Amino acid sequence: MDTEPHTHPRSNTARRSRIAILSRGDAAARHDATAQNSRFVRVFEALDASGIEAIPVVYDETFADLVRNQLLTMDGVLVWVDPIHQGKTRAALDPLLREVAAKGPMKRPWVSAHPDVILKMGVKDVLYRTRHLGWGADTHRYASVEAFRAEFPSRLCTVGPRVLKQNRGNGGQGVWKVEAVPGTDAAVRVLHALRGSRPEEMPLDAFMARCEPYFGWGGCIIDQTFQPRLPEGMIRCYVSGSKVAGFGHQLIKALIPPPPEGPDSPEAQPGPRIMHGPDAAQFQRLRRLMEDEWIPRMMETLTIDEASLPVIWDADFLYGPRDTDGADTYVLCEINASSCFAIPDEAPAAIARTVSERIGRNVESGG
Template identity: 45%
Template sequence: MAEADRMSDAALRTLAVAYRPLAPGENSGAGESLEHALIFCRTIGMADPPRPEAAAAIGEAQRASVRFMMITGDHPHTAARIAAQLGIARPGTAALTGVQLDAMDAAAFAAAVQNTSVYARVAPAHKLRIVEALQADGNVVAMTGDGVNDAPALKTADIGVAMGITGTEVTKEAARMILADDNFATIVEVWRSRCCRTEPAPTQEMLMERSTTVALLYPGDRAMRDRADPRESRFVTLFDAFESAGITAEPAVYHDDFADEVAAQLRRVDGVLVWHNPIESGRRRDRLDTMLKEVAQRGVFVSSHPDAVLRLGTKDVLLDVRELPFGSDTVRVDSLDQLAAQLPGRLRAGARVLKQHRGCSGVGVWRVEAIRDSVQLRVRHAQRGSEEEVIGMPGLLQRMTPYFETTNGGHTIDQAWQPRLVEGMVRAYLIGDRVGGFGHQAVNALYPGQDGKSAPPAGPRLYYPADLPQFQYLRRMLETQWVELLRQRVGLPREHLPLLWDCDFMFGEPTPEEPERYVLCEINVSSVSPFPPSAVGPVVSAMAEALKDAGRR
């Protein structure tokens, strides 16, 4: 052992040589079963020095505040000596081993990663934990590797770099970049040329980028995530379309219970398309929104940024646009007392629709109509399966109470009822500021009963391409005026327009100046599904263009 330590201190990799004479009848091909009672011969030291240009490249990047770490399976003394030669650690600095890391709790592990730059005798799980700890501390992490055991860490790192000559196919598939010449200095040369812009970038033969990867995020349980089969997903047509476009698409099944696992997945992709309702199975999406903001800050393109969802995807947008051409009589109600005092006056002019601040699937949307010569109200909830009720103001206030809780927005929106709702509702599907298709639902959740009969159940929404003749006026207005007016009114930067979103419109009362009139009912940003088949191609093209603009393709 002393000889092995001496060689390791000299930055040599060590190999112990031993033998054993075979007994008569022993099978020389028996493999590991023969490896017992061996006679030690000696220890061999093998030099595998770093390239001369590596130390200079590391020093240049360190002067620009880039931190380097060595994570290896070598002997701790060998690792420490080579790290000192490269300038990664000071001479005499000890390496942390996998055994020592295993003995640490989470806090000690995080502290060790902050202060230690050399790790030896580590397993693949240690490499992955080190990368994740660095990311959790707010670092952007690049990881190099060549072996199969490097793949998990390369896949999780913000930039995984595989060796092009000695790297395995598994490692290359997991990486974002492939270093074709296996020269570490090339990485720094690329960094210098792209960040500092002092000289031309290296040729493509030296550094090759792997295929662009996007994640399709949607809610599910542990079993769904473990299976994660695109063939079983409701987005199978999108997976196929991305593949045809040369973009790797992978499922990112999400639940708060394994949010950290999903976060690690999103950090290594180029973009993420998100389908997750504001409230999913009784849970708000606060944790998801925090995660999406974090990965967006790291440069991952997010199809619907949480800030855009808040500006467009709540019922407050109806208040913001009430004076625009597609707006209507809309009031904000901040308390139950205000509702009780003011609603009767508005009901004298016609029915109203009360909407909670944020929701989906008709939950928290109520049609309220006064009954002539009565203090009673005709009330119907838009949630599927709800029946019309006749109740007094106290009953209405009781039903509205939850929507005034702080966690639910603390207020509601009161919008004038549109009588032409009986003609159906039009949904315009938008990809950025372009219409990708339409949906038309002839009978929706608040369709009123006729001639004393109960209201019919909501019917299906039928999907049409963007060039459907009957909605060309709506398309033209959206693409030439209304999207821009909306964006300016809510203060949303043009580059933050959602990649896929939709606007629900009711038919408004026509005027001589506007024979075709549409009134905005709501905007869906957080989970736009299903959508017309005609939107699939434009979604893929828009994602590819967004990644190109962000420098990730």
């Protein structure tokens, strides 16, 4: 194991700090991985410009021991691995990352995002735990199959269309719009957020049975009221640490019934995500809310200190009802902390600044 002293990346002493950029792939991808052929090439470049050596590390369960040994030689790890990818989960990776964070070469090693932080803010349960913040909506949590079956039917019938979300997932997996079918006895119309899905009508009991496996993987199901302004698009607010690093706006098609041409038609595909820097005028109110109110209150609610916030994460917002002055409100629909990508052009530099600050803290504390 490397025993050289760890220094601030901008100092002129022994060596540059070494950061792993971890992503999922097979043995061939691991063998061929370079900074130049990585989709994170701009992040590699920004870290290098800040005096930090970044190393591409490819992970798979079949060679996890090799990855563990490699990570234990690093000063930090930036992780880009989805909760679910081609049927694989993070069930083996997360314990490995916890071990690395506990046994790394520095006195205060860090992994971003740390699995324990993801379990606080990068799961759908955050929507329930922070529902009292200004980004909250009518949100409920079902902690068991029994609670789900007892409470959901009456809520659906009395409140209107709902959106159910499994606790851990990505790409629309396990996210459903559910509405009662008028004039029927306990029938529902459901639409999966997974791309290419079509609306289905079925007995409510059958749909609830379909959702029961979600309790085994994520431990709960989150239930939010459907936001009728969904067709106006989703705003993705990118954050590095506690500071906004940019925005993306996209006309999404998830949970919107496909046109007659079908879910594979061009008309059914989401629009491009238009990226903006942190100073984009149309999003300054949202930026102020995030930096001045919502992020600090989220940290307090979830007991996360600033040094533990992910180096890069994003919060997805839908437009809520306009307020009495006609201004937009925003409803949080998800926080992504496991694998936040693609990112605005301004984000790599923000990542490098945050990484430098984290390394500097470790040096000052004697790491």
